[in-house]
Every structure is written in structure tokens, then in C-alpha cells.
Amino acid sequence: MERLQKLIAQAGIASRRKAEELIASGEVTVNGEIVTQLGTKADPETDHIKVGGKLINARIAGREKVYVLLNKPKGYLSSAADPEGRKLVTDLAAPALGKLHPVGRLDYNTEGLIILTNDGDFTNFITQKKTVPKVYDVKVKGLPNENAINKLRRGVLLEDGFKTAPAEITELQSTENNGWYQVILFEGHNQQIRKMFDSIGHSVVKLRRTQIGHIKDDRIAVGAYRLLDEDEVKAFQNPSNKTVKKIKPPEKTFEPARKPNLHGGKSGKPQTRRTQR
Numbered sequence: 001m002e003r004l005q006k007l008i009a010q011a012g013i014a015s016r017r018k019a020e021e022l023i024a025s026g027e028v029t030v031n032g033e034i035v036t037q038l039g040t041k042a043d044p045e046t047d048h049i050k051v052g053g054k055l056i057n058a059r060i061a062g063r064e065k066v067y068v069l070l071n072k073p074k075g076y077l078s079s080a081a082d083p084e085g086r087k088l089v090t091d092l093a094a095p096a097l098g099k100l101h102p103v104g105r106l107d108y109n110t111e112g113l114i115i116l117t118n119d120g121d122f123t124n125f126i127t128q129k130k131t132v133p134k135v136y137d138v139k140v141k142g143l144p145n146e147n148a149i150n151k152l153r154r155g156v157l158l159e160d161g162f163k164t165a166p167a168e169i170t171e172l173q174s175t176e177n178n179g180w181y182q183v184i185l186f187e188g189h190n191q192q193i194r195k196m197f198d199s200i201g202h203s204v205v206k207l208r209r210t211q212i213g214h215i216k217d218d219r220i221a222v223g224a225y226r227l228l229d230e231d232e233v234k235a236f237q238n239p240s241n242k243t244v245k246k247i248k249p250p251e252k253t254f255e256p257a258r259k260p261n262l263h264g265g266k267s268g269k270p271q272t273r274r275t276q277r
Helices: 004-010 014-022 057-062 121-130 144-154 191-197 230-237
Strands: 028-031 049-051 065-073 111-117 132-139 168-169 177-187 204-212 225-227
Touching: 004 014, 004 028, 004 049, 004 121, 014 121, 057 230, 111 121, 121 230, 132 191, 144 168, 177 191
Parallel strands: 111 204
Antiparallel strands: 028 049, 065 111, 065 225, 132 177, 132 204, 168 177
């Protein structure tokens, strides 16, 4: 006997969190009876389990798990469905791979690495556990000073009320007009990096995820993908295999977000100015 949300995730229908929503909304039946109580258990070998009126027992028993590493282009939604008909990251995977869903999200105008899978348990682990680092290259408008960047490193209170955890931020090769940074996060608040830099008055011009945990691959063309092998998948649950060091956060203090400078003034002299990129 297993909890229904786990069985639905194993069938590749949805992540556990989404499965809980399906149960609560009355979309799941067991032996013809609607089940809305979270935590209800069922046996896929003896019980008839339906989601949206479709029997899922065979999918639970014979589901081959697939893990796809995709280099997401801008202009694609990180979802398996969209009522507005926008392009989806799942559209970029071959139909033969079956129904997949994205593990977490990248903003519509953000590019870079994202994992697609039919493994709901894997999705739940990656998205719920704050132990998997995500690495981003960030280009911002203007040149933030070191004090502003240090605020982001310590953690900042965003205008939407979210308090960011301490982040590791390293300056890359900035230009005369734009700062370039590598940002490492262990959390994934909606448009977090964009809001972080907005809070210090330097909007994000370009955002690209370059690494998820131990996985990075700059050989994948934009819009292309490759399959992750078994060892790569298993390594997500083995911290010793991660190639990105865990951030040791400083004392967790938060700075309130301030409004951007609308009068054209700079936030301070940059540390470095290099050639145009």
C-alpha cells in the first residue's frame, strides 16, 4: 500500500505536490469512489486508480523513468501545459520519450539548463530539498558597487515579502556598462535573481542557468538536450559527488529592498571595468 500522491507521481502524471492538488480537487478515484483525503493509501495491484477518469495502474507498474537535460531557449514556458498556448519546454523533447514535466522552473525569458522527467519522486526531491545548488550567469544594467552586492550576499528582503537566503556571488568579466556575475542559489523563489538585483537598482539584462547540482554541460546547443545516465541521477542524493561547494552562510540578517535610483545616479564606482563583451 502506498499513498495516492506517491503512486500518481510514480506514474509520471504529476509531481507529488501537483498530485495532492489533483486529489483535493476530486480528480482521483479508487475503485470508483472519489478520494479527496490526502494520505489515503491504495494498492495498484488490487485497486483501480483513476486520475481524470483514466486508469493509471499500468503506468505505475511499467513506467520507465526518463531524465532529460535540456538547454532551454528564451521564450519557452517551464511547464507541461499552458492555457494561453505558449511554447513549452516539453515541446523540445522527442515525443517518443513520453509525457515529461520540468523539474522546477526557469523564467520565460531565462535560458539555460533545466531537467525534464517523468519521475515525480525525483522532482519532489530536487524542488523541495534546499541542498541542490543552481548556478547562474547574470548580466545586469549598470555597475553595482561592492556594498550593493554584499547586501545580496547576506540576504535581502524583497518587495514581495520574501527573505532570500545568503547567496554566493562572484564577479565575472564586467564591461564598461554592464556587470556580469555568477550567482549560486539553493532556493528557487519566483524570479528571485531578477528581484534581487532590482532591489539594488540594477535590473537583469540576461540570465542563464549553467549548472544544476553536479550537472553542467556547455556542449548542449540552445534548444537541444541529452539524457542523464543512471550515475548522474543517483549523484543528486550523494552530497560527496557534488562539484559545487555548499555555501557557508554568514549570520542571516536581511536588508529591506530599496527602490531603484530613478535619477540616473550610479550606486558607486565598480571594482573593475574591462573590455566590451
